[in-house]
Amino acid sequence: MPTINVVGAGFSGLTTAYFLTKRGFKVRIFEKTNRAGGLICTIRSAHGLVETAANGLLNSARLEAMCADIGVPLLPTRRDGRKRFIFRGRPRQLSLTTSDMTTLAFRLATQAISFHPRQFETITAWGNRVIGSGATNYLLAPALGGIYAGDPKRLSASLIFGRAALPNHLKTNRPARGRVRGTVAPPNGMQQLIDGLCVYLKNAGVEFVFNYEARLEPNEAAVVCLSARAAAEFLSDAVPELSQALRGIEMLSLATVTCFYPPEAARLKGFGCLFPRDQGFRSRGVLFNDCIFEGRGPAHSETWIFGGALDPEAVNLGDDEFAQLIASEREKFYGKHDDGLDFRITRWPNALPHYSIELERILTMLPAPPSNIALVGNYLGRIGLAKILERAALVVNEIGLKL
């Protein structure tokens, strides 16, 4: 079996290496920094865990099988953590008015319109056409804004609903359901999954090359597991047309601030709350970490999320500015002030691709990579980790068929 080079040791690279190893390939992973995990990292503080990016991932049969194989347990979401809130005057589980509900019910019942998103239709346009403006502004837009950090007036409905007319080389399977439904995470945070994968891969003979910014050698077999921007850079000499297309993908910057409070400051039990744009919050949403998974304390922990397409400057706020901003947003949210115990800020410039209709256009026409190159990453039509896992498995399957 030939050696396959995997470029990037984030979630995409490690899971690709896992499936390659399972198929019997020899694997070498190149990583630019001195650690594996990429965006994902869990910091253990005296007050609880801090996740720098994903705090969990959607469970699937494939994830369960992989985690059982590498010996990483997965926790389901706590019962309390299943409630999701949207702010409309106050945090509400049901954020729609009677009139919004009537419009929605009428449209769903009469099926007078096609639910299928049109090519290059934005989320706002799809929502107004299909579910009505109330449900769009106070349900769909905040929910998708929270996941994609995008601008609903530019987010692509086809990409988000998995209906875009993507070329064959970008096809990904839908994840099969796992035994546990919903979001899961390892008990010690997402780093436990990264560490579990690394230990498994090292034991399987995978060579890790850290602190190495890989360049593509002619005819080298490589799976490129990078962000859109890093992939464009990596491919610039060898595959200029593909590189040029990837360079056009807009990247969004995000900042997350994990704040710790005494346990009595936990006033609302749930997964978190999203903020529609007209509700006067700068944050896109807040997660109630200790309510989502067991063992995140001892303190009450909230992660406030800022930035994205509608607020690109947020990532440049200073530490004190974030502290003041969160204090004032919390007072608006809870109607009370709490003294915090500690807070940790993570700033991610150019963290995520904007799932906009521009990305839909780019992907629709994305040239296929040459046969020695394969792509895995969060910009190829699916942003979440569960979908990246499916893409990694599919790509490895195709490599197996070719060689």
Ligand SMILES: Cc1cc2nc3c(=O)[nH]c(=O)nc-3n(C[C@H](O)[C@H](O)[C@H](O)COP(=O)(O)OP(=O)(O)OC[C@H]3O[C@@H](n4cnc5c(N)ncnc54)[C@H](O)[C@@H]3O)c2cc1C
């Ligand atoms: C704040 C935030 C919250 C999120 N929450 C969730 C969530 O709850 N659920 C979910 O499913 N997803 C979530 N995501 C998305 C998810 O975390 C990312 O999509 C995913 O981690 C991306 O992994 P990756 O391996 O594709 O890329 P990356 O994590 O960016 O890894 C790429 C790696 O490649 C390395 N690299 C770059 N250039 C080179 C080079 N030339 N040579 C070698 N190495 C190179 C980088 O150093 C990096 O380690 C979140 C993202 C953010 C930012």
